[in-house]
Amino acid sequence: MNQHIRALTDPWQGALLLLGAMLCTPIFVIYFSWGAFDTSVWSHLADTVLSDYIINSLLLAIGVGLGALVLGTTTAMIMARYNFVGRRILNWLLLLPLAMPAYIIAYTYTGILDFMGPVQSALRDITGWGYGDYTFPDIRSLEGAILVMSLVLYPYVYMLAKTAFSEQPASLYQASQSMGVTKYQHFLKVTLPLARPALITGAALAMMEAFADYGTVQYFGISTFTTGIFRTWFGLGDGIAAAQLSSVLCTFVFVTLVLEKMSRRKIQYFHQGQNHQSQTRKQLGMAKGAAAFFLCLLPPLFGFILPSIQLGYWATLTYKTAWDEQFTALVLNSLFIALAAAVVVVTLALLLTYGKRLKKTPLLSGNVGVVSLGYAIPGTVIAVGILLPLGWADHAINALWKSWTGELLGLVFSGTVFALLFAYSIRFLAVAIHNIESGLGRITPSMDNAARSLGASPIRVLKQIHIPMLRASVLSAALLVFVDVLKELPATLILRPFNFNTLAVRSFELASDERLVDAAMPALAIVLVGLVPVILLTRAIDRASQR
Amino acid sequence: MLKNIKILSGLSALAVAMLSTSFVSQADEVNVYSARKEALIKPVLDKFSKDTGIKVNLVTGKADALISRLNSEGQLSPADVLLTTDVGRLVRAKTQGVTQAIESEVLEGAIPAHFQDDDNHWFALTVRARPIMYSPERVDPKELSTIEALTDKKWKGRICIRSSSNIYNQSMVAAMIEQQGEAKVEAWAKDFVKNFARPPKGGDRDQIKAVVAGQCDIAIANTYYLGGMLESADSKEKAIAQQVNVFWPNQTDRGAHINISGAAVTAHAPNKTQAVKLIEYLARKDSQQWYASTNHEYPVLEGVEHSDTLKGFGQFKAETIPLYRVGELNAEAVKVMDKAGWK
């Protein structure tokens, strides 16, 4: 009790809780929707489509989680443990799919694999078959969605897993060897369990992305919660039931998060041992090296290279008309908003995780947990969830302003860059928090205490101890947010100011108008702009793992 | 500690001030919330600016999101004009009170009465038709008659149509409910779904492609998608589009299903005069012609010449139901399709 009172009077905690509360507004808004309950709509949903939403969303999330785990862990293991020809190229190739939005890869693969696409055409040319003479798996299915989303989301697992694998001290493996344990047993019994927190965090991120995905499932015609939300909101015109569906989706994600936390709690360890030696990578010979190279090449090949080639081909058909000064403005807008969001989101994540660590109150831990939920809420729901409070804030400010000056100020929050940054903060804070928290684990609590007792204020501890020690994780957090914002669509679409278009908006508008070929230029531009941070990210991770 | 808080709050106040660009309305501009994609509206808006000197500020987005935005912005909203691509959303905007009635002799005179709101809240700008498209190799057009007749067993496994989440299908079914009653349409939908060649997926262009691929023999799609494919930069797409024909259903009874795109002036429009001017401009003959040639939609204005592509689809008789009913019956339509198992 005493503790809670102190929490509220402490300015730091108060500010952080307020921040948390602000970031949670859309979640509150959607949960408050249960205040009104329309039985007829729910009984209609339950009779017809609800079970589809639940089953498909769960299957998709679990499938994508497993897919990302398999791709991410395998590649990370090979990259962390072995040296082979071509490893340096793979180092950044493996992260490239991060720059590929799921909805764009979905469109692209449909183009590649559909009946008129190059693959089936070639197949028919070779075999002389016609339609109906053969069965070709349909990419536009749940399995297809799991496949394409795993292909672009596995880097979440890969990045964390690679760091975890390369940080494991050599002594562990030597100990296992001395006890006569085989390589395979060591991997199963030591390597994997030790890396488990990282693997689960990565998989959880991928699962949350899958829960929140709208573009891919919508195009593939899969009924999930996100498509259901839109259908209920737009089709049935029932915003309240749509919000209620969103809250159910949110609860799913909450459970994912809790499971992730629980699985990590059991293994909470800081790096002990002062001079641990990282394992040196084993040099592979020609044959094995080539096998390792091609195995690791597969995910980026299908998750990035092939779709990019298709997009590039389409772009050559349209570049003359698409390349104008408007296009330059699109690129600049996208860059600006992604950069600004990266800075804002990482700053907020640092403040929140830091506050949690400093005060260790259940209130602040809960705070961090709840703001992470935003990651799973589809962008549209977030956008609508903040339209309301922002509108309210605008009205309040205007009323105040009017009482002072007698005039109206106009919109201060809604329809401004502020609204966009606010939405991105809610949506992507979890990405930044996850990265920073895992990096924070490396800083022992006694380092904080030592610094404080040496006269450093909390701000100085943050600046001189945490930020330098966290530099790699902070950088990856910033770059991930940058890429995510670059790809972000629904919230941008709803909240952006006048005359403010981004590459994602342009490519989506064209693609949703089924002008896939015209959409290729902006899509390719997203991929190319996104490449820059991804390459930086690779270098940061490499440097961190070398230290 | 206190000092830090002060610095922080100072910084954040500064940031808010920098990021917020409040729209104090300037003399000659008009702000547009458009559900029509930028590429399909910007050129004509630019032309409007050039002709009149009125600056146009544009935000595009999904219609319902834009309506939500209007709702939350209330009287502070900078928006003057709402453009949508279906009548349902215009009706929804009117019902939610985010639009206002306007008086314009130009619009009254130019746009046929059944293409405008009874209270003058909204006016249609283009007509979008949803006929049947078929493979002439596998389908004899004589077999085709009405949408209702597509429940016949001979069509089993031969029909492609997109998801019921799509507004075009929702409007089509809503229009049928208006003309035939819910029970009859529900029964129709159940049999119709049984004839699907595959679970609905993709957009209208995908249905057309599926016909050419041989996955199905007929598709239901909006004409402008076929028009877009016929003029695509991708020669393959063009080739596909040339392999289907358009059949206008229900020509002997209620007419083919149509929807409209339209415009309304928002309830708190700060630039009402300019807003009306813009809508009038969009209803002008040359603007209408631009729509027809760029996106292959049918002009609402009579006497505007159709593009060659549109001419190629042939003349047709359209539905004449009160359009606002299509908006009102949207939810019923979704429920009917849910019950029929139309994904």
Added chain:
Amino acid sequence: MLTLNDIQIRYGNVTAVNYVSLSLKEGQIGCLLGPSGCGKTSTLRAIAGFEHVASGSIELRGALVSSASTHIPPEKRHMSVVFQDFALFPHMSIADNIAFGLHTVPQEQRHARVDAMLDLIGLPNIGERYPHELSGGQQQRVALARALAPEPDLILLDEPFSSLDADLREELAKDIRRILKHQKTSALMVTHDQHEAFAIADVIGVMCDGALHQWDSAYGLYHRPVSRFVADFIGSGVLIPGVITEHHQVDCCLGQFALSAQHQFDKGARVEVLVRPDDIEHDDKSPQKARILNRMFRGSHIMYELGVEGSHVPLLCLAPSHHDHEVGEQFGIKTDLAHVVMFARAS
């Protein structure tokens, strides 16, 4: 200079530290000793400002730093802490680590101070190196240098030797005492190892279950323990039953012993008397005989476990190792209780 008045520390409903009071004089080295979970580390953390006190107060140089309503943050307390894991900042060089607490000192003086500290700990040439390049003992010294650099009012050491090898501990403990005394810095250490405490501290507090039993010199703790727990925890020894026969006299199986004037027992009271191994001397001439139950050779001495008639617990006797006797033999003993320590016997 440091005063704790009846402090209490609670975690939720659990009271970790219960009404602890102590005071440390300028330049003194204090130590809190006790088994794990006794509250000693919580007390240290409260002094450092990492924990809040639920009641009571902590004063440093007469200024209140902690009470139920006041909490000066750690960075304003002018106390440095040396941690069990040293908590050196891995991304900073040794020199930067030591300079960390010197951010208010001008640049030139800072260098001089860092060099002086490195000299003080006897590692003058490691300033450019990084923590992971040093051995455990070196890291420990650096941690101490870092803590000493800002010339804190008080140094707090939290189990500073527990992550080091046993043979390194004693040497380091001596070094640290020398350095602290040289700097005239007041210090408070927390440990569960009494030998470390004896090696470093001027004054030692024994804690158990959140309570401070005794705050005294090592001699005092050993010879005048105030509680059964302290008697048991410090050194070795056994308690044998006895009875107060006269106000000045106690009777037990080892004989009658004179008591000093002050004690709280009435005549006839049943007590337990503390007998330390060095209280019993090997004396072949003595009429009192004891049987050897067990023996442990300790180089210069042998520790015998003896059975004595009238005591159901074996007594301990530390005898010079030339008195070499086998288990089962009997030899004479003489008991010399300089200070008789007694506790009430549970009836």
